[in-house]
Amino acid sequence: MRSYENLNLISENREPQRSYYIPYDTLEKAIEGNKYDSKYYKLLNGQWDFAYFERDIDVPDIITKWDKIPVPSNWQMHGYDKPYYTNVNYPYPVDPPYVPDDNPCGVYAVDFNLDTQWINRDTYIVFEGVNSCFYLYVNDKYVGHSQGSHLQSEFNISQFVNEGNNKLTVKVLKWCAGSYLEDQDFFRLSGIFRDVYLLSRDKESARDIEITVTNKNIFVSEKDFVIYDGKNKITSLDNPILWNAEKPHLYTVIVKSCSEYIPFKVGMREIGVSGKGELLINGISVKLKGINRHDTHPNLGHYTPYEHMRAELLKMKELNINCIRTSHYPPTPEFFNLCDELGFYVVDETDIEIHGFTSRNTGYEYDIDNEDWICGQKQWKNAFLERVQRMVERDKNHPCIIMWSMGNESGYGSNHDEMIAWTKNRDKSRLAHYEGSGLINDKCGVDVVSRMYTGIEDMEKFAKNNDMRPFFLCEYSHSMGNGPGDVWDYWQKIYQYPKLIGGCVWEWADHTVEVDGVYKYGGDFGEATHDHNFCCDGLVFADRSFKAGSLEVKAAYQYIKTCIEGNKLTVKNLYDFTNLKEYTLLWKIVCDGDVIKSGNLVCDIEPHETKVYELDFILPESCKLGCYLDISLLGKYEVAMEQHALDVNIQSQENYSAGELQFIDEKESIKIIGTNFLYTFNKHYGNFESIVIDGEEKLAAITKLTVWRAPTDNDRNVKHQWCGQNFNKMFSKVYDCRLEGNRIIVEGSLAGISRSPFLRFNNIFTILSNGEIQVEFEGKVKEDCVYLPRLGFEFQIPKKNKRFKYFGMGPSENYIDMCHHSKIGMYESSAKEEYVPYIVPQEHGNHIKTKIIEIVGLKFSTNKEFEFNVSNYASEMLTKAMHTNELKENENTILRIDYKNSGIGSNSCGPELLEQYRLKEKYISFKFSISKL
Structure with a gap:
């Protein structure tokens, strides 16, 4: 057994954990709080000497050849070893506490100078984060060692330093016994990845301050x-x-x-739980509108600079997020300083996850009664217990922390009982959390009932049971790729029941490694076991830019609720501590895309209260497309928005008679000739292959009826059923095509290769004298068919036409279940603007509740509504490509006019798509028209 595999040698000479602070040499500096001004603080970050060895046993006594590496950083991000992504599986055999014999080692060295003042005092060195364990030497003398990658390690090096120049050497191992406790869902990266600094202390100064x-x-x-x-x-x-x-x-x-x-x-605050199971902050019931957050960056790895943390926290504020779970380890202590300052409720989670034990026997099972699980082994007790102790003692003075979490996905055993008992005895002012307690029906000392990805119906069952502990979704609404599409539905129930205190969306940002401008993920680096792009599951992209799912969460988390009856606007304040008068409420009456009346309100409404305001507007008697009340709550930016459809009569579209049209019925086609237009209908394939208006061809290929969409990450489960039906390998059959007057009637079916038809349909195309084409679709889906991805017509149009205009829901992409961030209105866009660069290319750019789209000189319209998509990429290309750089634009622009597109959901990890958002109808009727602008 090597020393780093010995559970009795977790650390040596490491100082007892204390609260985090920086000492200052003057009162004025301490009040100002800029640690870089303190004479007692010396940051060692910078370029260090570095030598990498594939085996720790190859490290020589004297290293003669050194490279350079920045500290903090991960060595895999600088060409040593490779990034390694795995979620559940350990990247080595499950044989605790043993790790592979070939254990890579990075040796770091740097010089630092100390003056007389420092030498006459005690000198401490602090490592905020080193993965996975390290051995410390000062002036070639051994000081000590430590494990716990995301925990603070402090050493008194006073007896090892000299006045003037000193040499610091750190040997970092890739794996150690502690690695079994660090099986988190992230890229496995090594090295000194957080700040390293020296502190000069009075010999009799206070150590731990509470x-x-x-x-x-x-x-x-x-x-x-x-x-x-x-x-x-x-x-x-x-x-x-x-x-x-x-x-x-x-x-x-x-x-x-x-x-x-x-x-x-x-911060002065008290945390409590009401008799109804509510979470109370200062006696007020609070809902946790949360996010799970990892340390991750496509270029910096696990190193997260202060300015990056601040910027992303401000982005969270912009999305109405008020809670962060530090999945699944404590972040750098400066993160909590920022959460204290900016205002977040934090679930501080200790650096423990042993998820890989579920797959040690090839399956996936939480067989926690099996003695293999180290969470129940006494020899691992100290390894478990000291991690939560170090977290609590370091972070105990932060007001932002409202719960201590015992870790993540680590089964349940006697070591968890010890952790919970110690934590509750040590700090009675906060709640104890551990989702894994669900494995024993929560029969332990946790203060909250916590679950992951519980469906909405099951969540409601918890809300109605007799357990009066708060119910918390520590993970829900999986944000992988295009999504999440279910967060709104969760929050309708969370607001309904007092003890549903909220939850944390999984998760904040995509985990990627950028290589030559392309975001890479699991398997791109030759990993022996990996989980593909399951690390690309962020609410925001890797660069922290927003996507539609980000805005959907913002809408679900927003702090007002409104409704309109006549001219009376009811406004409910969902803030817990903020009067709405701090914001301006802007309202607009928008008719057919034009603002006809607007006004501002300053709503003096106390938290959780409701008021009614009478708005000054007169509605028109009728409109062409629709009339809406748009609500916007404004501060530094728009913090909330809602839209309400108003009861205004919508004029019906004019109908034209057949008039003077010439139909030429040929062997394979029907030509329709009218004033300034010539259409060609292909009888063999049952659709239009040419639309020429004023001498200009509007189509670039034959129109098709299709159901396939490039599967989203949240389609990862149902796509196997879709592919089982061979929706992606589809045949269209025309049984009959006939001309009756000015109508072309097509009887046909759709079927996947090797499968019986799943859809039988009639299409009726009515051509009017002005050239308008009225499309009527009637179809029957076979009873045992899985719900369809989508259903509609694909038009290919010449690519030279760049922009289009539409009246529908926008401006960002939206789907039937992911639409609360959007408003119905008149918008302009282009195929290029509609593209969304998901890490793995997939379905994107949909718009629901559309009445008109104008493109290439054509107007597609309906008296009801349809969905549409405009893209430079064929669904087949989006399906095939695994990275954005593999995409090749279609030679034509593709327009989809859809009856419906199934919702998005979050079934990449969350529950199945809700029934009401599936295209599961067995009888379908769908109408729209095509006309000249």
Whole structure:
């Protein structure tokens, strides 16, 4: 057994974990809080010497050849070893505590200087994150070692340093016994990936400082301290300003210890649970509108600079997110400083996941009664327990943290009981969380009932049972690729029941590694076991830009609810601590795409309250397309929006008689000749192959009736049924095609290769004297057919036509279940603008509730509604390509006019698509018309 496999040698000479803080040399600097100004802080980040060895046993006593590597970073991101993505499976045999004999090692070295002032004090070195374990040397003398990749490691190196130049050497191992506790769903990356710094301390200075609060008092473990509100020193907290995620007011506590001034940002708040199972913050019922967040970046790996963290937290605010679960390890402590400042409720999760034990015997099973599970083995007790202890002791002073989580997907055993018991005894001010308790029917000390990907019906069952603990979805609404499409439905139920306290969407950002401008994922680096693109499951793209799913979550999480009756607008404030008067409510009456009346309101509405406002508008007697009330709540940006259809009579479209038309019925085609137009209908294939108007061809290929869409990531399960029906290898059969007056009647069917027809249909094409083509579709789907991906007509049009105009739901893509972020209106776009660069190419760019689309001089319209899609890529190409650089544009632009497109859902990991969003109708009737603009 090697030392790093010995469970009795998890660490050596590492300091006991303390609360996170930085000491300052003056009061003024401590109040300002810029740690880089402190004379007692020395950041060692930068270019370090680096030597990589594929086997740790190959590391020589003296290294003569050094490369350079930035610290912090992961060595796989700089050409050493390779990124390795796996979700469940361990990337080595499951033989704890043993790891592969060939264990890569990275050796780091850097020089630093200490002056007389530092030498006369104690010097500590702090590593905020090193994967997976490391051995520390100063001036070639062994100091100590540590495991726990995402936990803080601090060493007193006073006896090893000299005045002037000093040499620091760190040997980092890729694997160790602790790696069995770090089987998280992410790229497996190694190295020193968080800050490394020195602290100069008075020899008698305070070590661990604990601050506890109620909503009326601040208690500090040290006696010598002062409290500031901003830069104003205060002596009384009789009327304190309480902290919450909407109003994150912070006091500054400065502890004086010897020559050091140690600042803490303190939020006064209390956490509780009501008798109805509500989560209470300062006595107010709060819903957690959450996200799961990993440390991930396509170029930086697991290193997350401060400015990146701040930028992404501000993006979360923009999406109305108020809660973060730190999946599945504690982030750098500066992250919590930002959450304290900006205002987020945080579920702090310890660095434990042993998911790979479920697949150790080839299947997938939580057979936790089996003694193989290390969560129940006594020899692993300390390894489990010390991880939650180190997390709690480091992060205990942060007001943003409302729950301690025991880890993720690690079965359940006696070691979890020990962790929960220790945590609850250590900190009674917060809730204890562990989703894995569901494996024993929550019969343990957890304070919340937590689940992953529970369907909406089952969630409602929990809401109605007699367990009065809060119910929390620690993961739900899987955001992989195009999606999620079910978050809105979840939140209708969450608001309905008090003890449904919310949940965290999985997850924040796509995990990728960028190579030559292309985002890569599992399997792209030759991994022996991998989970393909299952790491591309972010609510935002890898560059943190938004997609339609991001905006859908924003809409579901938004803090107002409105309805309109006549001229009376009812506004409900869903904020917990914010009066709506801080925002401006803008309303518009939009008729046929034009604003005919608008106004502003300042809504003085207290949290959770409702008011009614009378709006000053008169509706028109009729309209052509539709009349709507658009609501927008504005602050620095639009924080909420809603749209309400208004009861205005919609004029019916004019009908034209057959008039003077010439029909030439030939062997394979029917030619329709009228004033300034010539149409050619192909009788063999049962559709139009040419539409010439004013001498210009509007079609580039024959029109087709199709059902296939390039499967989304959330179609990953149902696509096997679709492919089983061979929807992607389809034949169209025309049984009969005949001309009757000015109507062409087609009887036909669609069938996958080797399969019986799944759809039998009649298409009636009526051609009017002005050239308008009225399309009537009637179809019957066979009873045992799986629900269809979509159903509609595909038109290929010349690519030279760039822009189009439509009246429908937009401007971003939307689907029947993912549409609450969009509004019906008049929009302009192009095929290029409609493209969405999902990591794996897939279905995108749909628009529902459309009445008109104008493109290539043609108008497609309906008295009801249809869905449409305009793309430069054929569904076959989107299906085939596995990366964006593999896409090749179609020579023509493809327009789909669809009866319906099935919803998106989140079944890549979440529950099946809800029944109401499936194209499962057995009898289908669909009408639209094509006319000249």
